[in-house]
Amino acid sequence: MFEQLGLIGCGLMGGSFALALKRAKLVKRVVGYSKSPSTTERAKQLGVIDVAAPSALLAVSGADLVLLAVPVAASEATFKAIRHGIGAETLVMDVGSTKSDVIEAARIGLEGKLKCFVPAHPIAGKEVAGIEHADADLFTGRQVVLTPIKATLRSNVQRASQVWTGVGAQVSIMTHEAHDSAFAAVSHLPHLLAFAFINGIAAQPECQQFLDLAGPGFRDFTRIAAGEPTLWRDVLLANREQVLRQSQAFRQSLDALEALMSSGQAAGLEQAIAAASQLRGPWRLGSSTESPDA
Amino acid sequence: MFEQLGLIGCGLMGGSFALALKRAKLVKRVVGYSKSPSTTERAKQLGVIDVAAPSALLAVSGADLVLLAVPVAASEATFKAIRHGIGAETLVMDVGSTKSDVIEAARIGLEGKLKCFVPAHPIAGKEVAGIEHADADLFTGRQVVLTPIKATLRSNVQRASQVWTGVGAQVSIMTHEAHDSAFAAVSHLPHLLAFAFINGIAAQPECQQFLDLAGPGFRDFTRIAAGEPTLWRDVLLANREQVLRQSQAFRQSLDALEALMSSGQAAGLEQAIAAASQLRGPWRLGSSTESPDA
Numbered sequence: 001m002f003e004q005l006g007l008i009g010c011g012l013m014g015g016s017f018a019l020a021l022k023r024a025k026l027v028k029r030v031v032g033y034s035k036s037p038s039t040t041e042r043a044k045q046l047g048v049i050d051v052a053a054p055s056a057l058l059a060v061s062g063a064d065l066v067l068l069a070v071p072v073a074a075s076e077a078t079f080k081a082i083r084h085g086i087g088a089e090t091l092v093m094d095v096g097s098t099k100s101d102v103i104e105a106a107r108i109g110l111e112g113k114l115k116c117f118v119p120a121h122p123i124a125g126k127e128v129a130g131i132e133h134a135d136a137d138l139f140t141g142r143q144v145v146l147t148p149i150k151a152t153l154r155s156n157v158q159r160a161s162q163v164w165t166g167v168g169a170q171v172s173i174m175t176h177e178a179h180d181s182a183f184a185a186v187s188h189l190p191h192l193l194a195f196a197f198i199n200g201i202a203a204q205p206e207c208q209q210f211l212d213l214a215g216p217g218f219r220d221f222t223r224i225a226a227g228e229p230t231l232w233r234d235v236l237l238a239n240r241e242q243v244l245r246q247s248q249a250f251r252q253s254l255d256a257l258e259a260l261m262s263s264g265q266a267a268g269l270e271q272a273i274a275a276a277s278q279l280r281g282p283w284r285l286g287s288s289t290e291s292p293d294a
Numbered sequence: 295m296f297e298q299l300g301l302i303g304c305g306l307m308g309g310s311f312a313l314a315l316k317r318a319k320l321v322k323r324v325v326g327y328s329k330s331p332s333t334t335e336r337a338k339q340l341g342v343i344d345v346a347a348p349s350a351l352l353a354v355s356g357a358d359l360v361l362l363a364v365p366v367a368a369s370e371a372t373f374k375a376i377r378h379g380i381g382a383e384t385l386v387m388d389v390g391s392t393k394s395d396v397i398e399a400a401r402i403g404l405e406g407k408l409k410c411f412v413p414a415h416p417i418a419g420k421e422v423a424g425i426e427h428a429d430a431d432l433f434t435g436r437q438v439v440l441t442p443i444k445a446t447l448r449s450n451v452q453r454a455s456q457v458w459t460g461v462g463a464q465v466s467i468m469t470h471e472a473h474d475s476a477f478a479a480v481s482h483l484p485h486l487l488a489f490a491f492i493n494g495i496a497a498q499p500e501c502q503q504f505l506d507l508a509g510p511g512f513r514d515f516t517r518i519a520a521g522e523p524t525l526w527r528d529v530l531l532a533n534r535e536q537v538l539r540q541s542q543a544f545r546q547s548l549d550a551l552e553a554l555m556s557s558g559q560a561a562g563l564e565q566a567i568a569a570a571s572q573l574r575g576p577w578r579l580g581s582s583t584e585s586p587d588a
Contacts, residue, residue, distance in 0.1 A: 014579045058425065060311045060504045065445060073315050074586075076356075078331055123507070123509040123510075124441075124509070124510075125510075125511075140508070143507065143509070145507065161579075165459050172507070180503050181500070182500065182503060182507045183507065185495055185498070185500075185504045186495070186504050186505070186507055186508040186509070186512045187508070187509065187512065189491070190491065190511055190512060190515040190516075191511065192548070192551060192552075193487060193491065193515075193548070194515060194570070194574075195551060195566065195567050195570040195571075196544060196547040196548035196550075196551050196570075197484065197487065197544055197547070198549075198569075198570035198573055198574050199547040199551070199566060199569060199570050200540070200543040200544040200546065200547035200548075201479055201480070201543075201573075202569060202570070202573050203543060203546070203547065204479070204543060206472075206475070206476065206479075209472070209476060210476050210479045210480050211464070211480070211573075211577060213417070213437065213439065213476045213477065213480055213576070214420075214480040214481070214579075215417040215418070215436070215437070215480070215481060215579070216418075216483055216579060217419075217484055217485065217517075218480045218484060219479065219577075220514040220515070220517045220518065221484040221487075221488060221514070221517075221518055222514055222574050222577075223514045223515075223574075224511045224514065224515055225570045225571065225573075225574040226571050226574045226575040227567070228571070229565075229567040229568035229571050230564060232567050233563045233564040233567055234558055236551075236555055236567075237555060237560060237563065239559060240556070240558075243555070244552060244555065244556065245496070247548070247552060248495060249494040249495075249498060250490060250491055250494040252494065252497075253297045253490040253491070253493040253494035253497065254486070254487070254490035254541070256487060256490075256493075257479070257484075257489060257490050257493070257530075258538060258541060261530050261531060261534045261538065262534070262536070262538065264531060264534075266527055266531060269527045269531065270523045270524060270527040271531065272489065272493060273489050273521070273523040273525075273526050273527055273530075274523035275419075275492075275493060275496060276488070276489040276490075276492040276493050276496070276519045277489075277519065277520050277521060277522070277523055279492055279495075279496050279505075280488075280492050280516050280517075280519040281520040281521075283505055283508070283513075283516075285508075285509070285510060288436075
């Protein structure tokens with residue numbers, strides 16, 4: 001049980017975390033801050049936070065748990081702003097989709113407080129942003145990846161695991177390099193491809209007719225193309241090396257399929273499609289057999 | 295109201311059509327045929343068809359409505375097999391995802407009976423195949439595209455429209471060229487990209503770890519990669535010219551995004567993502583404002 005959550009960024013992720021923590025009776029009081037005062041006020045009106053703080057530093061003062069739920073590009077400035085409010089016993093986490101860049105920001109911004117920081121990535125979200133969509137169930141049954149660094153206190157990793165398990169999530173622990181490589185593959189590249197696909201349609205004069213005819217396959221394939229532009233700009237830039245590497249793997253695979261099509265190799269094409277179908281068919285969300293080792 | 299549906303191919307599409315037609319009381323009797331006698335027998339046991347025919351020709355004999363629901367690559371042989379059973383008043387339709395190749399098959403296979411044929415593409419499906427999954431609701435609220443040719447009797451286009459409207463679908467009419475170009479863009483290319491993406495993951499040693507970490511975005515983006523290999527082999531080969539053309543448009547768009555990433559052009563990248571997000575965000579399935587003109 002934490003006394004006080006200092007929440008920096010009262011959006012979908014931060015708000016959902018506050019609601020989930022309250023529902024699980026894991027926190028007594030939530031003090032929140034957002035860059036926009038009207039957002040902070042709205043979070044208070046909605047009961048997501050109990051106290052609206054006028055600054056990030058004041059939001060974390062006295063908090064034994066701090067969550068940064070800001071755009072990853074704002075991490076360094078936010079760490080610097082709160083550094084002097086973080087006590088020796090405070091647990092600090094973020095929710096960024098990329099970890100190497102946030103860790104670099106923490107090294108610069110947190111200095112001596114780095115041991116308090118447990119980098120976290122909850123694999124959860126919605127295509128809608130904002131405190132209005134905050135949802136105490138957002139993390140239920142979802143995975144949360146923790147990527148502690150050498151400086152991170154082991155006890156803080158355990159506390160972080162307990163917090164996320166307490167709000168219904170499954171915790172995995174890995175290095176930030178492995179995290180960023182895996183998420184380039186299964187999340188960032190799909191977003192890049194979906195954006196590229198939609199822009200490829202948009203560039204054609206028949207765009208509207210095409211969209212009118214699109215079916216359920218298109219709907220699901222392109223859902224992630226509706227993602228938030230600033231968030232995905234930051235993710236794709238922060239993890240660009242890994243994303244571009246994954247894109248190369250994809251392009252090789254696309255080249256191979258197109259070569260089979262061009263040369264009319266029906267058997268080879270069927271085999272390549274069957275390989276994809278057999279790998280994807282049985283896959284289910286959250287069916288990982290890995291257990292957290294924290 | 296039709297007296298007798300001759301159904302060639304008792305799979306998901308054909309079975310669903312028979313069930314939907316019966317429920318709408320648009321047909322008195324369904325005579326079915328599948329290449330595999332056990333499938334035909336199973337369709338009869340499930341009540342999808344009333345009579346199991348021992349050949350395609352016998353299935354269409356006496357039918358005033360014929361539906362070909364076979365793999366598109368089997369179209370020509372099927373048309374040839376049923377040609378002599380088709381009466382002057384019979385309405386013949388198919389359900390193929392590609393239209394130019396099926397029309398070519400009909401020209402060769404149907405000869406003088408070509409006026410009976412109304413090429414049809416119901417934009418509906420499931421990731422599971424087979425008569426066991428036949429569903430009277432499969433076409434409810436979905437679009438069906440008809441691509442009549444010069445030889446098609448106008449009255450047959452009207453009857454075809456009425457049949458599909460009768461089972462709850464919305465009918466659009468266009469040329470087969472426009473159809474194949476549009477579906478290359480919004481259906482066939484997404485499938486190709488999803489297959490390539492999964493195979494790109496599969497080629498990496500960390501494949502299993504990647505899949506364990508994949509979230510809801512991956513789930514939706516790759517759902518279509520579980521498609522049936524023989525069906526998609528045929529579609530990608532039959533419409534390869536259009537699909538490869540669409541892939542070029544996609545690659546140009548991907549190149550542009552990657553160039554923005556590589557050079558760190560944050561504003562340009564955000565703008566390109568925003569363009570995709572703004573186009574995809576408000577899109578909804580079946581929200582086309584076009585009305586059928588049949």
